[in-house]
Amino acid sequence: MKILSWNIRGMNSCHKRDIVRNLARDHRMDIFLIQETKMSKERVEKIKFFKFCESQGSSSNGASGGAVTLWNSHFIQGVPFCHDDNHIATLFKHIRDGFSWILFNIYVPNNKVSRRKFWARVSSFCCNHPNAPWLVIGDFNTPLQETDKFGGSQIQLDSKQDLADFINDQCLIDLDLTKASFTWSNHRIGAELIQVRLDQALISIDWLQRYSCSLNSMIKVGSDHYPISLMVEPKGGQRRKFPFRFEKMWLSHPSQYNCVKEWSIQIDGITLFHIAKKMRFVKKMVKKME
CATH class of the missing domain: 4.10.860 (DNA Excision Repair, Uvrb; Chain A)
Structure with missing residues (x-):
């Protein structure tokens, strides 16, 4: 299974929607998560891309926010749970093996008060569904570690701590990017260059027990964010791992x-x-x- 997530920074233009269609066609993902559509829920759900038969959207708040989750219903079944202008929660079930899990497509607010309310809502939802494996993927709007940022001012401690607290409270695992260190850039030169890892994926321990996951950054096009792709493979199909021994x-x-x-x-x-x-x-x- 392949999941792609991207902060598109507005999807109102035909050009942006063409980029989305090309990504969907060329990379053949099973689930496509888009943040900051800057469109209404009704409008974004009317747009069909490639093989995605089903979608769940959320409306933007003025000129910011808004999201849409698209999936291939021939491979996976999706049931909308809840949404607001900063997140979409969907219950998915694999048609092949019947495995069910919850996916959060998120765009975390920059404002301190709004951000903490957001994490509180997501945490409350997770506490109400303690037995469901889940993923949180999208634009977190803050790096987690000092090494996740290059250039510019220091990381805001409160936003970093809010994210760290959420990860610890929910016992989640932050997946490392395997082919890049950053997912956003201001494309300046020299001392003015700033690069940050804003787009991330968090998984529950249940996922690691069942699947092998690989998170990659893709080529940037049409936005200042790089799309990220999550490859998910059943562990039963992998070659046997030998125990670690000190040499x-x-x-x-x-x-x-x-x-x-x-x-x-x-x-x-x-x-x-x-x-x-x-x-x-x-x-x-x-x-x-x-």
């Missing part, structure tokens, strides 16, 4: 100290999240050593 020869490798540096990095969140994140970094370093 004594690694102690003589010239890059061994880089692993120590990776373990000593500062990460926000609960202890379990610290360990999981650091193990992921060290694993990458060990693979390079091998």
Whole structure:
């Protein structure tokens, strides 16, 4: 299964809708999440793209917000749950294996008060559905780590902390981008260049137990945001993974100290999240050593 998410920064023009159609045709995703359509719910749900037979939209608030979730009903069944101008929640069910899960297509507000109310609404919804595996994908409007931003002013601590608290409270996992570090750029040159990872994907532990997930950044077109794609594959179809074993020869490798540096990095969140994140970094370093 392939899920694509993109902050389009307005979909009123024919040119933007043509870009969406081309993305849908060329990348053949099963679910397409679009943020900041800047259109009404009724209007955006009338637009049909490629093989997407079903859609759920939310209206914009003036010239900002608005979203739409599109899916291929021949592969997956979708039931709309709830929506507002900053998120859409949809219950999906795979036709092939019957697995059900909840997907949030989100555009997080920039305003401090609105942002905290938003996270409170999403958290309340999740607490009311504790047994459902779920994904949160979209434009989070803030980076989670200092390394998620290059250039410009420092990250606002309150917005970063609000996101970290949500992740910790709901025991979610932040998926790393595998082919890029940032999803937004102001396209300036030199000292004026700013790049940030604003578009992200969070998954519940239930997902990791069942699926292997890979998050990638795509080529930017028609917006200052890069589309991101989430590839989801059943773990049963993968080759068997062998248990980790320490190799004594690694102690003589010239890059061994880089692993120590990776373990000593500062990460926000609960202890379990610290360990999981650091193990992921060290694993990458060990693979390079091998």
